[in-house]
Amino acid sequence: MAASTVSYVLSGKRSISSATRDRVQEAVRVLGYRPNASARALASNRSNVIALVIPLRAGMHVPVLMQFATAVVTTARRFDHDVLLLTADEGRSGLERVSQSALVDALVVMDVELHDERVPLLRELPMPSVLIGIPADTEGLTCIDLDFFAAAEQCVDHLADLGHHEIALLGTPSAVYERQTGFAARTVAGFQAAAERRGIAGIETPCESTFEAVLETVGDLLREHPGITGVVIQNEPIIGPLLDVLRRLGRRVPEDMSLMAICADDVAVRQVPQLSSVTLPADEIGQQAVETLIAKLDSDLGPGVTLMPAQLTARASTSTAP
Amino acid sequence: MAASTVSYVLSGKRSISSATRDRVQEAVRVLGYRPNASARALASNRSNVIALVIPLRAGMHVPVLMQFATAVVTTARRFDHDVLLLTADEGRSGLERVSQSALVDALVVMDVELHDERVPLLRELPMPSVLIGIPADTEGLTCIDLDFFAAAEQCVDHLADLGHHEIALLGTPSAVYERQTGFAARTVAGFQAAAERRGIAGIETPCESTFEAVLETVGDLLREHPGITGVVIQNEPIIGPLLDVLRRLGRRVPEDMSLMAICADDVAVRQVPQLSSVTLPADEIGQQAVETLIAKLDSDLGPGVTLMPAQLTARASTSTAP
DNA sequence: TTCGGTAGTTGAAGCGCTTCGACAAGGACC
DNA sequence: GGTCCTTGTCGAAGCGCTTCAACTACCGAA
Numbered sequence A, B: 001m002a003a004s005t006v007s008y009v010l011s012g013k014r015s016i017s018s019a020t021r022d023r024v025q026e027a028v029r030v031l032g033y034r035p036n037a038s039a040r041a042l043a044s045n046r047s048n049v050i051a052l053v054i055p056l057r058a059g060m061h062v063p064v065l066m067q068f069a070t071a072v073v074t075t076a077r078r079f080d081h082d083v084l085l086l087t088a089d090e091g092r093s094g095l096e097r098v099s100q101s102a103l104v105d106a107l108v109v110m111d112v113e114l115h116d117e118r119v120p121l122l123r124e125l126p127m128p129s130v131l132i133g134i135p136a137d138t139e140g141l142t143c144i145d146l147d148f149f150a151a152a153e154q155c156v157d158h159l160a161d162l163g164h165h166e167i168a169l170l171g172t173p174s175a176v177y178e179r180q181t182g183f184a185a186r187t188v189a190g191f192q193a194a195a196e197r198r199g200i201a202g203i204e205t206p207c208e209s210t211f212e213a214v215l216e217t218v219g220d221l222l223r224e225h226p227g228i229t230g231v232v233i234q235n236e237p238i239i240g241p242l243l244d245v246l247r248r249l250g251r252r253v254p255e256d257m258s259l260m261a262i263c264a265d266d267v268a269v270r271q272v273p274q275l276s277s278v279t280l281p282a283d284e285i286g287q288q289a290v291e292t293l294i295a296k297l298d299s300d301l302g303p304g305v306t307l308m309p310a311q312l313t314a315r316a317s318t319s320t321a322p
Numbered sequence C: 001t002t003c004g005g006t007a008g009t010t011g012a013a014g015c016g017c018t019t020c021g022a023c024a025a026g027g028a029c030c
Numbered sequence D: 001g002g003t004c005c006t007t008g009t010c011g012a013a014g015c016g017c018t019t020c021a022a023c024t025a026c027c028g029a030a
Helices: A003-011 A018-031 A037-044 A062-078 A088-100 A118-124 A148-161 A174-178 A182-198 A211-224 A236-248 A265-270 A282-297 B003-011 B018-031 B037-044 B062-078 B088-100 B118-124 B148-161 B174-178 B182-198 B211-224 B236-248 B265-270 B282-297
Strands: A049-054 A082-087 A106-110 A129-132 A142-146 A166-170 A201-205 A230-233 A258-263 A276-279 A304-308 B049-054 B082-087 B106-110 B129-132 B142-146 B166-170 B201-205 B230-233 B258-263 B276-279 B304-308
Touching (some): A003 A018, A037 B037, A062 A082, A062 A106, A062 A282, A082 A088, A106 A118, A118 A129, A129 A282, A142 A148, A142 A182, A142 A282, A148 A182, A148 A230, A148 A276, A166 A182, A166 A211, A174 A182, A230 A236, A236 A258, A236 B236, A282 A304, B049 B062, B049 B088, B062 B082, B062 B282, B082 B088, B129 B282, B142 B148, B148 B166, B148 B182, B166 B182, B166 B211, B174 B182, B201 B211, B230 B236, B258 B265, B265 B276, B282 B304
Parallel strands (some): A049 A082, A106 A129, A129 A142, A142 A304, A166 A201, A166 A230, A230 A258, A258 A276, B106 B129, B166 B201, B258 B276
Antiparallel strands (some): A082 B082
């Protein structure tokens, strides 16, 4: 019984008689044999590990990140890969390190900015990568994200259909806009485009993720634009505070004020009243990212941008304009 | 110039003349040379990767987990190690896989239950590990956690010192108790012990992490125990809802009701009013875990339990009993 | 019957490092 | 001047796999 035979049984890369295969598998089982990962990686030039670069920056909503990360790990395991966790604060050098040392076979990069310094590097690296988020120039890249432009449009359309003609977008913390994060910019663009198309007034404002900030931002907003009857909210952690603030201000949802959220479904459903929302499908995006990466690994799949379609669910937080 | 010489320059394991060293370093710089991680691991029997097992279970508060994870990754990088992310749903087999294939050198396991099925396995594995959390039998293990018993005691003492004699512990979701998670059990024990010692009434109840659950739980609590004037809260995500519920019920904080939280400092400070709290030092625990692990890696450090001391900070949410 | 082809198996080469033992050169000591 | 030790460098072995080329055995077609 040659070592190579065992290798072929385990990898299935050559035909093996069923007798031999059974014998090998039995021995593997009995001895509890596990191939050494480093030796395997050295010989095959594949580590079966992918890197996941997670942002740790101001304004990012942690539970959503974790949802992405979980989806990535779970899907990677389905394809017999493991996940190496990198934090974005290592920046370019972290990516260079893990790819040039062949620690990983491929990269998943989250929280991509419009003009991300890592993008040129990703183009050069001799290793497939998938971005979660869309930079300004996607030439030669593989990117996946929710279609935030369409998401915002759908929110506006839904409110416009209900007869609202002055609505607001309560956005992400200003830090997120300042670093030109793609998803935030695309949401604003979609919001403005749809408002214009529908001939209604659309006011957008950033909002920090604290109760006081919501209190102040919403207070200012309603003072300056008393005609607002609909709000689109993109910043998940302020959903609770916003509902609270509206209650304090005596505005009932949805009677006086309609609310649309762009957030995970379970978050929307957990509120009182349940929120009409466009789903942020973090699970599917993470899963899709890994599946694409695996495809690129063993078939030189070309680059391309995948926008997950936005899907709106009307619930109890929106109604016809007062 | 022998390959071995380069290796010795890079690792510093033998003395090298400064002339040679400079020449090698210059060449490394110019060529952008990076040692191949797999080859290095195969030859040296060290992958320089540690596994981090993260729970994805009901009732766990995600931002805190992320804080642990971040601290672990950052600290690991300080010691020139990387982090492989495992989810707890792979259970024992995940641990066996990564350790037996020598994918990693060591393990950090989070969210340990009192009778965790992974504990016996960890004792057997030929590889150091550190648990974040304390199981029932710590024989032969290295564990680190906040001293939740003392944390609860300090909360009770603080309230008792202020003259309260009927207080409640608003705990974690019941799922966390049911699976006998150590930190929750130790908090309850400390709460009860201190209440008894101080001769005051201590009522403890689990609480799910939704607004309605808080509304109902607190409603029931105050109906059955109308004399309660102080609450200790261990469940971070319900801090906001709790403040809201008390407001609705017309109980002012701290005039009518004193509040103590066991949570991260920044969370306590972000509330209105700012909460008196015992800090949950996730950063330090994560950091300490990795430092201990590194020490075990290259010096056969013995096992042992490290309880991080609890530290109480009085803020605006506690005052003398009404 | 002979020949080409296919399926099954094998030994050997080699992946890119680390580490061990050997060895040369030089300094200290008697 | 010879011996011993230290310091710096090197070649070779080997880590545990994968993969290639080669070989055997056997089958069907000519």
